[in-house]
Amino acid sequence: MWNFNFVVPSLMILIILLLYYLLRPRLPIRMNRTFLVLLVLELMTIFTDILSSTADEYFDLLPVPLLYVLNLAFFALYVGRIFWFYLFTLDVLGLHDKPHRWIYQLTPFVFLLTEAVVLSTPLTHAVFLIDETGYHRGTLYSVLYVCAFFYLFAALVLLVTYGRGLSVFDLVSLLGCQLILLMGNVARILLPQYLVMNTFCLMALLVLYLSFENPDLYISLRGSAFNARAFRDLLNEWNGKKSYQILGMVICNYNEKRGIYGSFQMDQSVVLINRYLTETFPDALVFYLRNGCFALVGGERMNTELMCRRIAHRFRQSWNTKDTDLTLTAGFVQASSGSCCDSVDRLVNTLLIALDSAGHSAGPQEDITIPETIQAIDRDLEVKRVLERALEEDRVEVFLQPLIDARTRRPVAAEALARIRGEDGALISPAVFVPLAEKNGRIIPLGSQVFRKTCAFIRENNLTELGISWINVNLSPLQCMNRNLAQSFSNVLLEYDVPADAIHLEITEESMIDYSLLQSQIEALQGEGFEFALDDYGSGYSNLTRVKQYPFKHIKIDMSVVRDYFWQRDQLLPTLIQVFKQMNCSVTAEGIENAEMADALTEIGCDYLQGFHFSRPVPFDQFLELYGQKK
Numbered sequence: 001m002w003n004f005n006f007v008v009p010s011l012m013i014l015i016i017l018l019l020y021y022l023l024r025p026r027l028p029i030r031m032n033r034t035f036l037v038l039l040v041l042e043l044m045t046i047f048t049d050i051l052s053s054t055a056d057e058y059f060d061l062l063p064v065p066l067l068y069v070l071n072l073a074f075f076a077l078y079v080g081r082i083f084w085f086y087l088f089t090l091d092v093l094g095l096h097d098k099p100h101r102w103i104y105q106l107t108p109f110v111f112l113l114t115e116a117v118v119l120s121t122p123l124t125h126a127v128f129l130i131d132e133t134g135y136h137r138g139t140l141y142s143v144l145y146v147c148a149f150f151y152l153f154a155a156l157v158l159l160v161t162y163g164r165g166l167s168v169f170d171l172v173s174l175l176g177c178q179l180i181l182l183m184g185n186v187a188r189i190l191l192p193q194y195l196v197m198n199t200f201c202l203m204a205l206l207v208l209y210l211s212f213e214n215p216d217l218y219i220s221l222r223g224s225a226f227n228a229r230a231f232r233d234l235l236n237e238w239n240g241k242k243s244y245q246i247l248g249m250v251i252c253n254y255n256e257k258r259g260i261y262g263s264f265q266m267d268q269s270v271v272l273i274n275r276y277l278t279e280t281f282p283d284a285l286v287f288y289l290r291n292g293c294f295a296l297v298g299g300e301r302m303n304t305e306l307m308c309r310r311i312a313h314r315f316r317q318s319w320n321t322k323d324t325d326l327t328l329t330a331g332f333v334q335a336s337s338g339s340c341c342d343s344v345d346r347l348v349n350t351l352l353i354a355l356d357s358a359g360h361s362a363g364p365q366e367d368i369t370i371p372e373t374i375q376a377i378d379r380d381l382e383v384k385r386v387l388e389r390a391l392e393e394d395r396v397e398v399f400l401q402p403l404i405d406a407r408t409r410r411p412v413a414a415e416a417l418a419r420i421r422g423e424d425g426a427l428i429s430p431a432v433f434v435p436l437a438e439k440n441g442r443i444i445p446l447g448s449q450v451f452r453k454t455c456a457f458i459r460e461n462n463l464t465e466l467g468i469s470w471i472n473v474n475l476s477p478l479q480c481m482n483r484n485l486a487q488s489f490s491n492v493l494l495e496y497d498v499p500a501d502a503i504h505l506e507i508t509e510e511s512m513i514d515y516s517l518l519q520s521q522i523e524a525l526q527g528e529g530f531e532f533a534l535d536d537y538g539s540g541y542s543n544l545t546r547v548k549q550y551p552f553k554h555i556k557i558d559m560s561v562v563r564d565y566f567w568q569r570d571q572l573l574p575t576l577i578q579v580f581k582q583m584n585c586s587v588t589a590e591g592i593e594n595a596e597m598a599d600a601l602t603e604i605g606c607d608y609l610q611g612f613h614f615s616r617p618v619p620f621d622q623f624l625e626l627y628g629q630k631k
Contacts, residue, residue: 015043078144177207387436400617451492589609591611
C-alpha cells in the first residue's frame with residue numbers, strides 16, 4: 001500500500017543529525033530548545049509513520065485497538081511537528097517578548113483544535129477509520145492540511161511583518177524552510193501512497209540547522225568555549241527575564257604578550273584557558289569574546305569573588321603549551337542583570353570597554369583578585385553621550401567663580417568653568433566629564449564653546465561696572481597642540497569685539513611637557529594680546545626653572561598645596577609665594593574654605609583668593625545678580 005523508499009533513508013540521516021547535535025555544546029536559549037524538540041518530534045513522527053503504515057498493511061494480523069493507537073500517535077505527532085516548525089520561526093523573530101506575546105497566545109488554538117479532532121477519531125472517525133477491510137481516511141482528514149497551510153501562511157505573514165530585523169541570509173533561510181514544507185504538503189496530497197513528507201521535513205530541518213542551529217556557529221575557534229555571537233544571543237533572551245551574573249576576565253596586555261610569545265603560542269594559551277574555565281566552573285557558561293577577553297555567565301548565586309580568587313591563583317602558574325611556558329596575568333570585571341545598562345548592545349559594549357581597561361590597568365598578580373564593576377564604565381559612557389549632545393546642541397554652560405582681592409576682599413576677576421547637565425537636569429561634576437573629554441579629544445570643542453560664550457558674556461556686559469578686570473579661561477593640553485589656536489581665538493575676539501586683555505588664559509602644568517610647542521603657542525597668543533596664568537601649581541611635576549621659561553603673569557597655587565600648608569605649617573608655601581612675587585607674578589590661592597584660611601594666606605603674601613568661602617561657580621545670570629549691584 002505505501003512506499004517506504006524515502007522514509008527509511010530520512011530516518012537514518014535524522015538519527016545522525018540528532019546524535020551530532022546532542023554531542024556538541026549547545027547554548028541554553030529558547031530557539032535551541034525548540035529545535036531539539038523539533039528533532040525529537042520528527043524522529044518520533046518518522047518512527048510512528050513507519051510503524052503505523054506497516055501495521056495498516058498487515059491489519060488482519062493485528063488487533064484493532066493497537067492499530068488505532070499507532071495511527072493516533074502518528075497523527076498527533078504529525079500535527080505537533082507542524083506547530084513546532086511554526087514556533088521555531090517565532091523564536092528566530094524574537095516574538096516571544098512581551099510586546100508580541102499575543103501571537104503566542106492566539107496561534108495555539110488551531111493546533112489544539114486539530115489535536116482534539118485527531119484524538120477524537122476513535123469515537124468520531126474524523127481522521128481515519130479502521131474496519132474489517134483495513135485503514136481508510138476519515139471525513140475530516142483534510143483538517144491536517146488546513147492546519148499545515150494555516151501555520152505556513154501565519155509564518156509567512158510574520159516574516160513579512162517582523163523579518164526586517166533579520167539578515168538577508170536568515171530571512172531567505174526561513175522563507176526557504178516554509179517553501180520546502182509547502183512542497184512537502186503538496187507532494188503528500190498528490191502522492192499519498194509515498195511516505196515522502198518526512199523527507200521534506202528533514203530537508204527543512206537541515207536548512208534550519210545550517211542557518212541557525214549548527215553548534216559550531218556558537219563555538220569559539222579557540223577551544224570549547226562559546227563565542228561572542230552566543231554571548232549576545234544568550235543575553236538577548238535572558239535580559240529582563242532572568243537574573244544572572246557576569247564575570248569578565250581578560251589577559252592583561254594581550255597584544256603585547258602576543259608580540260612577545262607569538263600568535264600561535266597565544267592562541268594555544270587561549271585554548272588552554274578556555275578548557276580550564278569550562279572544566280573548573282561547569283555550572284557557568286564560558287564565552288571567549290575577543291583579544292584575550294572571556295566572560296563567565298551564571299545564575300544570581302554565582303560567587304564571582306571566589307571564582308576570581310581561583311582563576312587568579314591559577315594564573316600564578318604558567319600556561320604550558322607544546323613549545324613554551326607562558327607567564328600571564330588576568331584582570332577582572334563583574335556585572336549583574338538589572339544593575340546597569342538598558343540594552344544588551346550597551347551591556348556588551350560596556351563590558352568590552354571595561355575589560356580593555358582592566359587589561360591595561362591590572363596590578364601585580366597578588367592584587368588581581370578583586371574585580372572591577374561595570375557600573376563605573378557604564379556611567380562614563382552615559383557621561384560621554386551627554387557631553388556629545390551638549391557639544392552638538394551648543395548646550396555647554398559656562399559658570400563664573402570670582403577671584404577675590406586678598407586685601408580688599410572684593411572680586412577683581414573671575415574664572416570661566418564649563419558645566420554640562422544630565423538627562424535629569426542635574427549638573428555633572430567637571431571631575432567626571434573633563435577627564436573623559438580629554439581622553440576622547442572632545443576637550444577641544446568644549447574649550448572652544450567656553451571661550452566663545454565667555455566672549456559673548458564680555459560683549460553683553462561691562463566688566464568695569466561689574467568690578468572685575470578680566471576673566472580667566474582654561475586652556476587644555478590638547479588645545480595647546482592646535483597650531484591654529486592663536487588665529488582661531490583671534491577670530492572669535494574680532495567676532496565679538498572683545499579686547500584680548502579682557503581674557504587671561506590658564507595653562508596647567510601638564511601642558512608644559514612639550515616645551516618647544518607650548519613656547520611657540522604662547523608667543524603666537526601673546527602676539528594677539530593675551531596674558532597667561534599657570535593653573536594648579538604644585539599638582540604636577542613642574543619646577544621653578546621650567547616656570548621661569550614662560551611669560552606667566554599669574555600663578556595659581558593648587559588647593560592641595562594650600563591644604564597641606566594648613567595641615568602642617570612650614571615655610572615652604574610662604575617662601576614659594578615670595579619667589580613668585582620676585583618673578584613679578586601675582587599669586588592666587590585656590591581652595592579657600594573659611595575666613596581663617598583667607599586671613600592666613602593674605603598674611604603670607606597672596607594677591608588673590610578663590611574658593612567656596614567666597615562663592616561657588618555660578619551661572620552668568622546669577623553672577624550678574626551677585627556682583628552687578630556692587631559695581
